[in-house]
Amino acid sequence: MQTEKWSDYEIIATGGGEKLERWGDVLLLRPDPQAIWQPPFDLSSYSGLHARYARSHSGGGRWEILRAFPEEWTVSYGRLRFLVRPMGFKHTGLFPEQAYNWDAMTDIVLSRGGRPSVLNLFGYTGGASVALAAAGAKVTHVDAAKNMVDRCRRNAALSSCPADGIRYIVDDCMKFVARELRRGNRYDAVLMDPPSYGRGPGGEMWKLEDNVCELVSRAAEVLSDAPLFFLINSYTTGLQPTVLEDLLNIYLPAGKTTAYELTLPTKDRGIKLPCGCTGLWRA
Numbered sequence: 001m002q003t004e005k006w007s008d009y010e011i012i013a014t015g016g017g018e019k020l021e022r023w024g025d026v027l028l029l030r031p032d033p034q035a036i037w038q039p040p041f042d043l044s045s046y047s048g049l050h051a052r053y054a055r056s057h058s059g060g061g062r063w064e065i066l067r068a069f070p071e072e073w074t075v076s077y078g079r080l081r082f083l084v085r086p087m088g089f090k091h092t093g094l095f096p097e098q099a100y101n102w103d104a105m106t107d108i109v110l111s112r113g114g115r116p117s118v119l120n121l122f123g124y125t126g127g128a129s130v131a132l133a134a135a136g137a138k139v140t141h142v143d144a145a146k147n148m149v150d151r152c153r154r155n156a157a158l159s160s161c162p163a164d165g166i167r168y169i170v171d172d173c174m175k176f177v178a179r180e181l182r183r184g185n186r187y188d189a190v191l192m193d194p195p196s197y198g199r200g201p202g203g204e205m206w207k208l209e210d211n212v213c214e215l216v217s218r219a220a221e222v223l224s225d226a227p228l229f230f231l232i233n234s235y236t237t238g239l240q241p242t243v244l245e246d247l248l249n250i251y252l253p254a255g256k257t258t259a260y261e262l263t264l265p266t267k268d269r270g271i272k273l274p275c276g277c278t279g280l281w282r283a
Contacts (some may be wrong), residue, residue: 001100001260001261001262001263001278002097002100002262002263002264002265002272003096003097003099003100003103004265005077005078005099005103006077006096006099007076008023008024008075008076008077009021009022009023009024009075009077009096010022010266010267011264011265011266011267011268011273012027012046012266012267012268013039013040013041013043013046013266013267013268014032014035014037014039014266014268014271014273015035015037015038015039015040015043015268016035016038016039016043017031017032017033017035017036018030018031018032018035018039018043019031019032019035019266019273020043020046020049023073023075023084023092024073024074024075024084025069025073026050026051026069026070026073027046027048027049027050028049028050028051028052028053028086028092029043029044029046029049029051029052029053030052030053030090031053031055031061031090032273034273034274035273037271040268040269048067049066049067050065050066050067050068050069051063051064051065051066051067051069051086052064052066053086053090060089061089061090063086071085072084072085073085074158075094077099077102079134079159080102080130080131080134080159081155081158081159082094082125082127082130082155082158082159083125083151083154083155083158093124093125093151094125094127095127095275096264097262097263097264097275097276098127098128098193098233098262099127100262101128101191101231101233101262101278101280102127102128102131102132103131104231104280105118105128105131105132105189105191105229105231106131106132106134106135108189108228108229108282109132109135109136109137109189109228110135110136112188112228113136114136115136115137115138116137116138116188116189116228117137117138117139117140117186117187117188117189117224118132118137118138118139118140118187118188118189118190118191119139119140119142119180119187119189119190119191119219119222120132120139120140120141120142120191120192121142121173121176121177121190121191121192121193121194121215121219122142122143122173122192122193122194122195123141123142123143123148123149123152123193124143124148124152124193125148125151125152125155126141126148126149126151126152126153126155126156126166127155128191128193129141129152129156129166130152130155130156130159130161130166133156133159133161133162133165133166134159134160134161134165137165137189138164138165138166138167139165139166139167140166140167140169140187141166141167141168141169142169142170142171142173142176143169143170143173144170144171144172144173145170146170149168149169149170152166152168153166153168173192173194173215174211174214174215174218177215177218177219177222178218180222181218181221181222185222186222186223186224186225187222187223187224188223188224188226188227188228189223189227189228189229189230189231190219190220190222190223190229190230190231191229191230191231191232191233192215192216192219192231192232192233193232193233194208194211194212194215194232194234195208195235196208196235196236208234208236208239209236209238209239212232212234212239212247213247213251216232216247216248216251217251220251220252220253226283227253227283228282228283229280229281229282229283230248230252230280230281231278231279231280231281232244232247232248232278232279233262233276233277233278234276234277234278235275235276239277240277241259241260241261241277241278241279242259244259244277244278244279245257245258245259245279247279248279248280248281252281253283255281255282255283256281256282256283257279257280257281257282258279258280259277259278259279259280260277260278260280261274261276261277262274262275262276262277262278263275
């Protein structure tokens with residue numbers, strides 16, 4: 001599955017473990033382990049390239065600035081607007097392929113009408129939270145990183161989301177779900193985009209394969225009596241779409257479950273770049 005609605009983002013070329021992207025007017029070259037083929041040309045020599053993320057032999061890497069550009073800037077997806085900037089570990093603060101899921105969840109919310117409640121776990125900078133709030137949902141956005149939650153606030157303001165559209169929570173997602181269950185709070189929809197590895201605000205270790213079953217089963221318990229959807233996204237290569245579909249079929253009530261690979265279109269030889277996978281359950 002892929003979205004082709006971006007005007008402020010595109011992949012120009014790929015190969016050699018890298019992808020050449022345009023974010024608005026800024027050109028970035030970033031690592032992508034899926035792009036194992038030979039590039040059509042030397043990507044680092046592309047005219048107008050602003051920055052390249054160079055891997056270090058000892059692990060990690062750093063941004064090499066080649067031309068001046070703003071520290072941060074905005075890109076638009078329809079009426080939504082998001083801040084982007086080169087961040088640590090090659091990220092920009094936005095995952096463009098997730099626009100497919102934003103649209104899918106927005107369509108479900110609009111078909112229900114009203115103001116359904118949505119729980120977004122590992123919400124990061126809030127792409128999904130902003131899209132859902134703009135569609136009329138009341139979103140609880142949870143992430144362990146305060147700076148990411150703060151960026152979600154800024155994205156919501158840029159996109160003119162309703163003032164009460166998003167509730168911002170800085171917390172460990174597993175602990176927050178456990179507290180919501182004790183409080184008796186329920187949600188009409190749940191989505192999650194857990195990292196492959198990570199740490200909670202108290203230094204708690206997280207590894208997706210070790211924790212995802214408990215997370216999905218517990219989060220399923222916070223669904224209301226009239227649920228809309230449950231979505232889980234994964235970048236972990238070991239978890240294929242069928243695995244996500246199986247998880248949802250095991251831990252969610254009877255419903256319609258689909259799973260798919262997310263890709264991004266490119267201008268490069270008709271290549272579709274893989275970007276993880278998603279499982280979606282609907283009542």
